[in-house]
């Protein structure tokens with residue numbers, strides 16, 4: 590992307606965000622600190638404040654829906670097993686790299702045939718699962734360049750670094766729900782605070798896995814045709 594285009598994008602998003610925040614702030618002020626000038630105009634400041642608040646939040650929501658796909662983020666909704674690709678369709682063996690390309694005991698995301706897949710190498714064995722966590726579609730291998738890094742495999746499980754859901758690497762089975770008390774205690778921002786923001790979605794489901802074979806140090810993953 591050219592610097593001029595990036596600058597334009599950041600400017601538009603910044604202006605949009607500031608305008609949304611301004612509308613929300615104006616709404617709060619009109620509701621809680623109406624002032625004489627507004628009352629003199631004859632309009633109901635509380636009603637006007639509520640309208641501004643609603644418009645501000647809608648604008649903020651629209652901004653999120655626009656930006657998320659641009660950043661490669663999905664809506665924070667669960668992925669249920671009924672959305673999986675059935676095992677009978679996983680027949681296209683696709684090369685994913687060699688054993689040396691993958692750190693031991695740490696999930697790493699790759700893109701294979703446009704599909705996001707997380708590979709986990711445990712010594713000479715490799716396991717593959719959907720790269721997006723079944724809780725809120727955030728990447729199990731963390732976000733590159735951000736403080737959210739992939740977590741080491743423990744007890745045969747991969748831990749989502751966002752809200753702490755745990756899945757067996759071999760089967761994808763869910764063994765710990767997001768926002769469990771231990772996670773929340775250890776992670777005040779990603780745990781305790783976000784558990785309140787995610788009031789509409791607190792459950793994870795088993796993760797879709799993909800068959801893997803290793804031949805002569807090369808890794809192949811079976812994907813849909």
Ligand code: FES
Nearest residue numbers: 722724749752754
């Ligand atoms: S996105 Fe993985 S636990 Fe929430």
